[in-house]
Amino acid sequence: MNYNTAKFFASYGKIEQLPLPERTEIAFIGRSNVGKSSMINKILNRKNLARASAEPGKTATINFYELENIFLVDLPGYGYAKAAKTEKRRFSELIGGYLSAERYLGLVIQLVDFRHSPSDDDIKMINALIDGEFPFVVALTKADKLSKTERAMRLEELKNELPCAESLTVIEFSSQTGEGSEMLREIIEEIASE
Numbered sequence: 001m002n003y004n005t006a007k008f009f010a011s012y013g014k015i016e017q018l019p020l021p022e023r024t025e026i027a028f029i030g031r032s033n034v035g036k037s038s039m040i041n042k043i044l045n046r047k048n049l050a051r052a053s054a055e056p057g058k059t060a061t062i063n064f065y066e067l068e069n070i071f072l073v074d075l076p077g078y079g080y081a082k083a084a085k086t087e088k089r090r091f092s093e094l095i096g097g098y099l100s101a102e103r104y105l106g107l108v109i110q111l112v113d114f115r116h117s118p119s120d121d122d123i124k125m126i127n128a129l130i131d132g133e134f135p136f137v138v139a140l141t142k143a144d145k146l147s148k149t150e151r152a153m154r155l156e157e158l159k160n161e162l163p164c165a166e167s168l169t170v171i172e173f174s175s176q177t178g179e180g181s182e183m184l185r186e187i188i189e190e191i192a193s194e
Helices: 036-043 085-100 120-131 148-161 181-192
Strands: 007-012 024-030 062-067 070-074 105-113 136-141 170-172
Touching (some): 024 036, 024 120, 036 070, 036 105, 036 136, 036 181, 070 181, 105 120, 105 181, 148 170
Parallel strands (some): 024 070, 024 105, 136 170
Antiparallel strands (some): 062 070
16 A cells, blocks of 8 residues: 555535545544544654644544545544533534444544543443444554553553453554554555455
């Protein structure tokens, strides 16, 4: 797959604006500031294709990136406490609307901050993905921020924190070092070739 050909396709602020599904989509989902845009940039080997921000709640739209015959879809983050209630509701409707729409969803990449226990919203989302029988993997972001000992401890704790942990595909990821990028690219390429 030629990642250099990846480009921004479009942003949508309302579900009814979404284009009709025409190709396989891989969606990135997680709480605000967990690193969705940074992950997309790292996978695509770009610095600023997906706009990343240190300020949570910046991705307020569903952003589509075109990569050969697939779309990478950056969904708004959930769980940002300081967002206005109307914005929280809009984000929730966007995420829920996207997941319940008839899309060619090849995979959901559920991002969880490796350093902390999954939030209640993370657990709800993982349960929704399981209940909806969506194909998904869990990417543990900010892996570079943990020592080897801390990682081992967190992985052990996650066995009890994540629903159905024993049957999940879990990938340790860092947008700083690129760890996990190659594995995610392999999964994306496999889905794109189906």
